Amino acid sequence: GVAKTYAMPGWRVGWMVAPLEVAKAAAKLQGHMTSNVANISQRAALAAVASPLDEVHEMRKAFDARRRAIVTALNDIEGVNCPTPTGAFYVFADITALLGKPLGPKGTVSDTSADFAAALLDEAHVAAVPGEAFGAPGYLRFSYALADEDLAEGMRRFKEWAN
Incomplete structure (x- = not known):
């Protein structure tokens, strides 16, 4: 696919290289689950x-620097x-030690990572996806696919809010 290598998340363009029988079975399954990729997405992926x-290679260097910075x-x-993650542009942080503790200027107590993510967004204006979405309560997923300055600011806000 093009999402990770070419920084085109959301375009939903991919392909499969497989033995013929596997490809036929995958095509049957895909045909019942999704529709075709939009022409503009196909053209962008082709380009x-x-x-x-x-x-x-330049994007890889930039994302590696962001990955190191957010970790x-x-x-x-x-x-x-x-x-430290080894792929994509997300980190998965364990925040279990912060659950059940008063945090931020309001002393907000979060019992789940879903509550924690909501409070972090509402009070510190930092977005994270709660681990419950991935079957991992007590964790938060953060994207580092953003400008270096925004990443630094978000992490500064999180730290200030949590400590």
């Missing part, structure tokens, strides 16, 4: 895969443990 990979920033927040 991306037909182009030199210079920009991809460092999250691990600098007392009660947060964030391992």
Whole structure:
């Protein structure tokens, strides 16, 4: 697909290389689950895969720097443990040590990561997806597919709110 390599999340363009029987079975399944990819998405994906990979290499460097920055920033927040991810542009931080504790200027207590994500958004204006969406309560997923300055500001706000 083009989502990760070419920074085209949401375009929903992909392909499969597989033995013929596997491809036929996948085509049957796909035909009953989704419709076709829009023409503009196909054209954009074609332009991306037909182009030199210079920009991809530059994006990889930028995302690696952002990945290192967000992991460092999250691990600098007392009660947060964030391992370094090896793919995509998301981190998955363990915030279980912060659950049940009063945080922020209002002393908000969150018992779930869903409540925590809502409070973090409402009070610190930092967006995160609660781990419950992935079957992992007590965790938050953060995207680092944003400008360096915005990433730093969001992590600053999270730390200020949590400590």
